[in-house]
Amino acid sequence: MLARTLCSLLILLSSFSSVAALNDKKQYLNNIEDSLQGIQESQQKTQDSMHYVRTMDGSQYVPEPKSRNDKPAYSYFSLESYDIYSSQGGKRMVQATITNNSGGGVSLKPSQIKAYFGNDQYVSPSRIEQDGSFAQGETKSVILYFGETSESILGLLTRSY
Structure with a gap:
């Protein structure tokens, strides 16, 4: 037992x-x-993670699009300067300082600004972050998002009246 x-x-x-x-x-x-x-x-x-690439003056040369469809819409906005950011995953973003040379109460629209990419394409931002509308003669910082691409942003352009 x-x-x-x-x-x-x-x-x-x-x-x-x-x-x-x-x-x-x-x-x-x-x-x-x-x-x-x-x-x-x-x-x-x-x-x-977004990484700083470079700062550009708004008056620096960016090749003009040949096609009418590639040109930004006319506006009273002008570029003062902008910082280009990029991620390893291909996200592209720009923080731009923009002046409204028109009346007050207007907002920047995606069709009024284009990024020139390394593959000779002109692309409008998919989204714009701006703090309200612009007053007459006001200069603001806006953030432009261009989605994901393998191509780098080489410059920005607007088209004045």
């Missing part, structure tokens, strides 16, 4: 140690998975 009890106790202890070892392995694998996920998140942040 004593041998049977000791045998049962031995089997019980070995199953507890097997479960403990299995839990240790699962915890170890979970730690590895968490580390890998952290690395992936870090890589994604690096891909999405």
Whole structure:
């Protein structure tokens, strides 16, 4: 009887140690998975981080589009200067200082400004962030988003009346 009890106790202890070892392995694998996920998140942040590329004066030469469809719409806005930003993942953005040479209460529209890209294409921003409308003669900073592309932004242009 004593041998049977000791045998049962031995089997019980070995199953507890097997479960403990299995839990240790699962915890170890979970730690590895968490580390890998952290690395992936870090890589994604690096891909999405915007990095300064260069500052350009608004009067610098940008090739004029040949096609009428590539030209920005006429406006009373003029470019003073702009900073070009890019991410490793291909996101393109510009922070531009723009002056309204018209009456008050107007906003810059995507059709009124174009970016000239390295592949000789002219693209309007997909989105513009501006703090309200412009007053007459007001100069503001606006952010222009151009989405994702492998081509670099070489310059911006507007077209005055």
